[in-house]
Amino acid sequence: MMTNLFSIFDPSTNLLNLSLNWISTILGLFFLPFNFWLMPNRHLILWNFILNKLHNEFKTLLKNNYSNGSTFIFISLFSFVLFNNFLGLFPYIFTSTSHLTISLSLSLPLWLSFMMYGWINNTQHMFIHMIPQGTPYILMPFMVLIETISNIIRPGTLAVRLTANMIAGHLLMTLVSSTGPNLSYYMIMILLMIQILLMILESAVAVIQSYVITILSTLYSSEVN
Template sequence: MTSLFSSFDPTSSIMNLSLNWLSTFLGLLVIPMPFWLMQSRISYMYNMIMNKLHTEFKNFLGPMNHQGSTLLFISLFSMILFNNFMGLFPYIFTSSSHLVFTLTLALPMWMSFMLYGWINNTKHMLAHLVPEGVPAMLMPIMVCIEMVSNLIRPMTLSVRLAANMMVGHLVLSMIGNAGSSLEIIGLIMLLSAQMLLVIMESAVAIIQSYVFALLVAIYSSESK
């Protein structure tokens, strides 16, 4: 590595075609075929989690949600979760740590929700710009603040996911680079710390995928 951040560079290619981004779809290849054909404990647990997410997203969307709209957010959660976990394996490119990946997910969804809300529910969208109980003197300021906070939503969504995934990988890389200069006792302590960090990163991978999908569902509910 030429620098600490070079592990995030998509450098491997064939005929100038980057192969690192293929890791985005690598999760589908890892899942064995019997997972979809035969019931097992893993598939039962996965279905139980998906049903729980379906119920939660349905509550956030409210009674005005379209039938089957929760499948969009469940699929988004599953896609980000697979990419976050695939990035924890050695020598696998972490696509969810790049703004190219996260902004590609956040920007089209936010834009589609905004267009749908402003075209079909203009009064409802205007009402969101002024919170209840705000004095008349502060209404112009609150409108500007709400507009800015609404416009930066896709950036905050994408930066939150990319930054959380990148920071954990950087800490693992920094600690791993110090292993070659340690004695046996220090190396054991280093491996123990690495294992704890990997467990923490696994929790971060689940939490960040859930937060991303949940915030997108909330933004969708506000446009209805």
């Protein structure tokens, strides 16, 4: 029984005191190596097409910082978030990306590695980023403070953006469906249509949010060199 509205995000299912909800985080791995035991099919061709497009786009964003294999980490991030977002739309599968535990675990190490690499290897370049070109001398201390704060909160904004968007859609669908037992037959038909539209919207959000977090991570990495 659901004790409150937010209990749908509570990872409380367990067996022998082992939490089973977080197993959904690795379910996406079962969809990846199918090309090792299946002949090439439309699914594989479509996935390879998407990965090639992403590779070319990330390569363009990285500009002079691109080296062989540097886009793999961002393609892996996109695939991981996309699979978890999509699997969370299925019944009885826990949406791990709706928790800051997962989203912060993705964004914080990436941001820390970018910052450490930038400040160790390109200290002067990182200082230049603190003050935009053409800033008046009197505003320079304020610009340094603002740029520092905006830089520090980047991993938090990445994590909260992903988590909030996944929670919002699931909560909306739960709120709408909770009114079903009190409706007439015709209103239930309308409710089903609304739920289908919300499911389509959530599918789009799952793709968009995985793309956004990957693109922003790529842009942050391109600024450190």
